[in-house]
Each structure stands twice: as C-alpha cells, then as structure tokens.
Amino acid sequence: MIIAVDGPTASGKGTIAKALGKHFRLPHLDTGLLYRAVGYQVKLNGGNPNDEGDALKAAEIFPDELLGHPALRSEETGGLASRVSVHPQVREALFERQRAFAKQEGGAVLDGRDIGTVIAPDADIKLFVTASVEARAKRRWQEMCDRGESHSLLEIEDDLRRRDERDRNRAAAPLVAAEDAVMLDTSEMDRDAAVAKAIEIVNTLTGQLPCP
Numbered sequence: 001m002i003i004a005v006d007g008p009t010a011s012g013k014g015t016i017a018k019a020l021g022k023h024f025r026l027p028h029l030d031t032g033l034l035y036r037a038v039g040y041q042v043k044l045n046g047g048n049p050n051d052e053g054d055a056l057k058a059a060e061i062f063p064d065e066l067l068g069h070p071a072l073r074s075e076e077t078g079g080l081a082s083r084v085s086v087h088p089q090v091r092e093a094l095f096e097r098q099r100a101f102a103k104q105e106g107g108a109v110l111d112g113r114d115i116g117t118v119i120a121p122d123a124d125i126k127l128f129v130t131a132s133v134e135a136r137a138k139r140r141w142q143e144m145c146d147r148g149e150s151h152s153l154l155e156i157e158d159d160l161r162r163r164d165e166r167d168r169n170r171a172a173a174p175l176v177a178a179e180d181a182v183m184l185d186t187s188e189m190d191r192d193a194a195v196a197k198a199i200e201i202v203n204t205l206t207g208q209l210p211c212p
Helices: 013-024 032-045 052-061 064-068 075-084 088-102 115-119 133-146 153-169 191-206
Strands: 002-006 028-030 108-112 125-130 182-185
Touching: 002 013, 002 115, 013 028, 013 108, 013 125, 013 191, 028 088, 032 052, 032 064, 032 075, 032 088, 052 075, 052 088, 075 153, 088 108, 088 115, 108 115, 115 125, 125 191, 133 153, 182 191
Parallel strands: 002 108, 002 125, 028 108, 125 182
Antiparallel strands: none
8 A cells, every 4th residue: 555645844744654654554755855865965065956966966976874864854954955856857866766665565655745646646545734834834843942943933934935835836746736635734733633634534545444
C-alpha cells in the first residue's frame, strides 16, 4: 500500500505521515528533507539557491548523512528548500530517489508537496493536509521556541505566505491537491486528533473499518 501525504508547510503532514507509517508498519520518507538537504548544501557551497546551476550541483553531491543533520530542521533551511525546489532540474534529480522509495515491495508512506500528483500518482491513498496560515504559523512558532529560536508570529506568517506562493506557482510540480485526494483540514485539531482522523480515513478507504 502506498500512502501519499501532501500539503503546505506546518500543516501537520509530516507528523501525520510518520504516524501512518508506524500504525500501518510501512517505511516513511519525508521528501521535504531532500530539498532541505539540497538547500543546506548550496549554503555550504557558498552558492545561490535561486540559481538553478548551484542548486543542481548541490542536489547531485549532497551525502546521505546530511539528511540527519539538525540544521535541516531550522527555519532558515526551510526557506532555502523552498527556493531550490522551484528548479525543474533539481526536482528531476531527486525524482527517481523518491519514486524508488514509493515503489519498494510492501509499500510506503511519503509526505511532501507533489507526492500524489507527480511522485506516486498511482498511490492507493492520497491525503492533502491543510490548515490556515494562522494555525500553521502558531505551530511553527512553538516549534521554534522549543528549539530556542526567537521569531514573531507575524514574521512566520509572512514567511509561510511567501513559501505558499512559491510552492503553488512554480512551473515544476506545483503544490496542488490531486483530484482524488481526501482533504484533511487540521486547523482546529491537535496532533492526536489529526493523526486519529488520518488513520480513520485510510481505514475507511481500504475497507479496514474498526469494530464498534
């Protein structure tokens, strides 16, 4: 079973996808980490994330070990990821890696922005997780506070709107819900409620309804 979980930044898609992988015993891939690694590698190279050549070079050379680097979770790296992800050649360079993960025997769970539309359009289950900018900004602010980073809610909201604009309007694989995706708005949900709802959706779509 392949489960595709798409959605904008801080919508809860990563948390939901990871929980689905654990619940259904499927390997999970946060594809956003690949783009964060590329963005961070551009920074290490002293390059420009807006330059497709610099971004492509980073996509071709970043080591797998970089995916575990704590710097990839920073707000700055998230911004770099959004900038390098607009380049078609970068997306092409990372496509096969994601596709192979999705197609492994037994299935997988992948989260990102183009899983259900580009990486795994034949996924058995497609979720599009969304939330209001205000709700997402508050979550991101709390995450940053927990890491000891200091930013205002307004700064975070503005950054999220810019990322959304880039992601939705890029020429290559824009952020959009697949036609057959189930929408899940987590604006008014806490983590446990969002995960429970996602599991319920998957169970319903696969016919694995729990006993009353």
